Amino acid sequence: MTIVVNSGVVFLLLALALWTVVAREAFLAIVGFVAYGLLLALVWVSLSGIDVALTEAAIGGGLTGALLIGAAARLRATETEARAQACGRPTRVLALVVSAAVAVALALCVLVLPDPAPTLAHEVAADIDATGVGNPITAVLLAFRAVDTLLEALVLVIALIGVWSLTPDGFWGGRPGMRHRANPDGIFGYFARVLPPIGVIVGIYIFWTGADHPGGKFQGATILATMWMLVLMAGLADAPPIGRRWLRIGLVVGPLVFIAIGLAGVLVPGAFLAYPAGFAKPLIIAIEVALMPTLVLILGLLLAGAPERGARP
Amino acid sequence: MPDFLLWAAAFVLAMVALGLVRVKLGPGYADRMMAAQLLGSGSIAVLLLFGAATGETAVIDVALTLALLAAFASSAFVHFAAARERPAADAEDPG
Amino acid sequence: MSVASLFGLCAAGLVGVGLYGLIVLSHPLRKIISFNVMGSGVFVLFGAVARRGAAAGFGADPVPQALLITGIVVAFSATALAVALVVRLIEATGSATLASEAPPRADLDVRRD
Amino acid sequence: MSVLVDLFTCLSVAAGAFFYLAGSVGLLRFPDAYTRLHALTKADNLGLALVVLGLLPQMGGVLAGLKLVVIWLLVLFSSAAVSQLIARAARRREAGA
Numbered sequence: 001m002t003i004v005v006n007s008g009v010v011f012l013l014l015a016l017a018l019w020t021v022v023a024r025e026a027f028l029a030i031v032g033f034v035a036y037g038l039l040l041a042l043v044w045v046s047l048s049g050i051d052v053a054l055t056e057a058a059i060g061g062g063l064t065g066a067l068l069i070g071a072a073a074r075l076r077a078t079e080t081e082a083r084a085q086a087c088g089r090p091t092r093v094l095a096l097v098v099s100a101a102v103a104v105a106l107a108l109c110v111l112v113l114p115d116p117a118p119t120l121a122h123e124v125a126a127d128i129d130a131t132g133v134g135n136p137i138t139a140v141l142l143a144f145r146a147v148d149t150l151l152e153a154l155v156l157v158i159a160l161i162g163v164w165s166l167t168p169d170g171f172w173g174g175r176p177g178m179r180h181r182a183n184p185d186g187i188f189g190y191f192a193r194v195l196p197p198i199g200v201i202v203g204i205y206i207f208w209t210g211a212d213h214p215g216g217k218f219q220g221a222t223i224l225a226t227m228w229m230l231v232l233m234a235g236l237a238d239a240p241p242i243g244r245r246w247l248r249i250g251l252v253v254g255p256l257v258f259i260a261i262g263l264a265g266v267l268v269p270g271a272f273l274a275y276p277a278g279f280a281k282p283l284i285i286a287i288e289v290a291l292m293p294t295l296v297l298i299l300g301l302l303l304a305g306a307p308e309r310g311a312r313p
Numbered sequence: 314m315p316d317f318l319l320w321a322a323a324f325v326l327a328m329v330a331l332g333l334v335r336v337k338l339g340p341g342y343a344d345r346m347m348a349a350q351l352l353g354s355g356s357i358a359v360l361l362l363f364g365a366a367t368g369e370t371a372v373i374d375v376a377l378t379l380a381l382l383a384a385f386a387s388s389a390f391v392h393f394a395a396a397r398e399r400p401a402a403d404a405e406d407p408g
Numbered sequence: 409m410s411v412a413s414l415f416g417l418c419a420a421g422l423v424g425v426g427l428y429g430l431i432v433l434s435h436p437l438r439k440i441i442s443f444n445v446m447g448s449g450v451f452v453l454f455g456a457v458a459r460r461g462a463a464a465g466f467g468a469d470p471v472p473q474a475l476l477i478t479g480i481v482v483a484f485s486a487t488a489l490a491v492a493l494v495v496r497l498i499e500a501t502g503s504a505t506l507a508s509e510a511p512p513r514a515d516l517d518v519r520r521d
Numbered sequence: 522m523s524v525l526v527d528l529f530t531c532l533s534v535a536a537g538a539f540f541y542l543a544g545s546v547g548l549l550r551f552p553d554a555y556t557r558l559h560a561l562t563k564a565d566n567l568g569l570a571l572v573v574l575g576l577l578p579q580m581g582g583v584l585a586g587l588k589l590v591v592i593w594l595l596v597l598f599s600s601a602a603v604s605q606l607i608a609r610a611a612r613r614r615e616a617g618a
Contacts, residue, residue, distance in 0.1 A: 005319055005363065006411060008326045010418040012333075017422050017445050019337065021429035026437050027394065031345050033441050034386050035333065035352045040448060041375055042356060043418075045363060046411055047452075047459045048467030050371045054378055055477045059484050060448065062382030065349070066389040067484075068441060071491045073393040075437055078504035082435035085505060095431035103424025106453065110416035119461030120471040136466060140474035152478045159485035163492040182392070187609070191388060191602040198595065199381050206374060214371040218481050223378065226385045233392050302488035306496065314527050321534045325568075328541040335548045335557065343554035343611035347561055350603055351548070354565040354596055355541065358572045361589065362534070365576050373588050380592050384599030391606040395613065 002046070009042050026072040026079060034065035050214035051137040054206065058222035066229065067303050132281030134212035141216070142284045146273045150262065153255045153291060156298045160251070164242060166306040173243035174311050176304040182235040192234030199227035207292060211281075217288050221295035228300045239304050241311040247297065254294030258287050318366035322359045329355035346390045353383025416456035422449030435504055436494045440487060447483050451476055526578045533575030540568030554611045562604040566597055 016039060019032035037060030044053035087095075124136050124144065131143040141149050167174070182188050207220025231237050240247050261283055265274040275283050329351060336348040357376045364372025426446025430439055454472055461469030498504050547560025573593045580586045 004323045014421050017425040031348045035348050038352045038356050047455045049473045052476050053375045055480050057379045062386045065386045069393045082504045085434045095428050099424045099428040103420045106420035107417050117460035119463045119469045121463040121466045121469045124470050125464035136470035137474050140470050156485050159489045162489045166496040187605045306492050321538050324538050325541050328545040331545040332548045341554050343607050346607045354569050358569050365579050376592050380595045387603045391610050395610040
C-alpha cells in the first residue's frame with residue numbers, strides 16, 4: 001500500500017527535477033528546487049531516515065532556497081546574456097546521451113546490489129549502550145565516526161573563510177550582504193517578530209531531542225540560523241561586521257572544544273577522540289553544546305555572503 | 314485504518330501535484346510564489362498521515378521543521394522577488 | 409518492488425537529469441542548481457543503500473545515514489561558496505559567462521576604493 | 522469505543538482531503554492571482570485543520586497531540602502572513618506595470 005504513496009512521490013520528484021532544468025528563468029527554476037527539497041523530506045521518511053528528513057527539510061528546502069533566490073535577484077540582468085550563449089543542438093544531443101547513459105548505468109547498479117546487503121547496524125546496536133545516547137545517528141556522528149563530524153565542522157569554517165576572502169579590499173571587516181530595508185511596522189516586520197521566538201524554541205527542542213530521538217545539532221542550528229536571517233531580511237537588525245571579536249570567538253569555539261576533547265582522549269584512553277569509559281555522554285553533550293553557536297553563526301553567515309559595505313550600519 | 318490514511322496521503326499528494334500545474338502555468342509571479350506555500354501545507358499533511366499510518370511518531374518533528382522552513386522560504390521568495398521590483402535606491406546598491 | 413529499489417531507480421533518474429542540466433545550461437547559477445539536483449540524486453541512492461542495510465531493529469543502516477547528514481551540510485556549504493563566487497565574478501566582470509575567451513573588463517579593480 | 526474513534530478519524534481526514542481537492546481546483550480554475558491565493562490559503566488550512574483533528578485521537582500521548590496543534594497554528598499564522606505579502610507584491614507589480 002505504501003507503494004502508491006511512494007510511486008507518487010517518485011513521479012513528482014522526477015517532474016520537479018526536470019522543471020528545475022528546463023525552466024526558462026532562474027527564479028522559476030528555484031521555485032521548483034524549493035518544492036523539490038520539501039518533497040525530498042518525504043523520500044527520507046519513506047527510506048526510514050527521519051534524521052536525514054529533518055536535515056533535508058531544514059537545509060534543502062529552506063536554507064538553500066533562500067541562498068539561491070537571493071543570488072537570482074541580484075543576477076537577474078545577466079540571464080538574457082547567458083541564454084544567448086546557449087549551446088547548440090549537437091551539444092544538447094550529446095549531453096542527453098551522456099546523462100541517459102549515466103542514469104542507465106546507475107539503475108543497473110541498483111538492480112544488481114548484493115543480497116543480503118552489507119550493514120554496520122549490528123555493530124552500532126552492539127556498542128550504542130557504551131555511548132549513553134539513544135539515537136543511533138547521534139552515536140555514529142559523535143562517537144563512532146566523530147572524526148568525520150570534526151572535519152565537517154572544519155569544512156564549514158573553511159567555506160566561510162572562502163566566502164569572506166571574496167570581500168573587495170575596501171570592505172574587509174565590514175558587514176556581509178546588503179542592508180535590507182523593510183517597513184518594520186509592515187506585515188513582514190510583524191511576521192519576523194512573531195516567528196523567530198517560536199522558531200528558536202523549536203530549534204532548541206530539535207537540538208535537545210537529538211540525544212535519544214531523531215534530531216540534533218545540525219537540524220537545530222539550521223532552524224536557528226534561518227530565524228536569524230529572517231530578522232535580518234525584515235530589516236529589524238543588521239548583520240554584524242565580520243571583524244567583531246565575539247563573532248570570531250563564536251566561529252572557532254565549537255571546533256576548538258571538539259579538538260581539545262579529542263586531544264584529551266589521546267592522554268586518557270589512548271586514542272584521538274576516544275572517550276574515557278563512563279564519560280561518553282557528558283563529553284558528547286559538551287561537544288554538541290559548543291558546536292551549536294558555531295554552526296548557527298556559520299550557516300547564517302554563509303547565507304549572508306561576503307562583506308560588501310563598511311562596518312558602519 | 315493505516316490503509317485508509319495512506320490512501321488519504323496519496324490523494325493529498327495528487328492534489329499538491331495538481332496545484333503545481335498552476336504554479337508552472339503562472340502566469341504571474343504571484344502564482345509562482347505560492348509554490349512553497351502549497352508544498353508546505355500539502356507535504357505537512359502527507360507527512361502526518363504517513364507517520365500516523367506507519368506509527369512513526371518522530372515524523373511529527375519533521376512536519377514541525379517543514380512548517381517553519383516552508384514559511385521562511387516563502388517569505389524569502391516574496392522578499393527578494395519584491396526587492397528587485399523596487400528602484401535602485403533600495404536593495405540594488407551594494408555600496 | 410521494494411522501497412529501496414524504487415528510490416534507487418528514482419535516484420538514477422535524478423542524477424541523469426541533474427547531469428544534463430549541468431552540461432546544457434549556460435548561466436552559472438543554473439549550473440549550481442542542476443549540480444544540487446545531481447548531488448541529491450547521489451544522496452538518495454546512498455539512502456536506498458542504507459535502507460537495504462536495515463538490521464538489528466533499525467529501519468536502516470545508521471552509519472550511511474549519519475554520513476548523509478554530514479554530506480547534506482557540506483553540500484550546502486559548497487553551494488554557498490559557489491554562489492558567492494558567481495556573485496563576485498559577475499559584479500567584477502559584469503558578465504555571466506564562464507567561457508575562457510571572454511576578455512576581462514579593464515575596470516576590474518574600480519571597486520577598490 | 523475504538524471503532525467510533527477510528528470512524529471519527531476517517532470522517533475527519535476524508536473531509537480534510539476534500540478541502541485539499543477544493544483548494545487545488547480553486548487554484549486551477551479561479552480567474553486571477555488574488556482569488557487563487559484565497560483558494561489556496563483558506564482551503565488548504567481548513568484541510569490541514571481537519572487532518573490534524575482526525576489524527577489527534579490516534580496520537581499516543583498529550584505531547585504528540587500538542588505538537589500537532591502547534592504545527593497547525595504555525596501553518597495558519599505563516600500562510601496568513603505570507604499570503605498577504607504575496608498579494609501585496611502582486612498588487613505593486615500591477616500598479617507599476
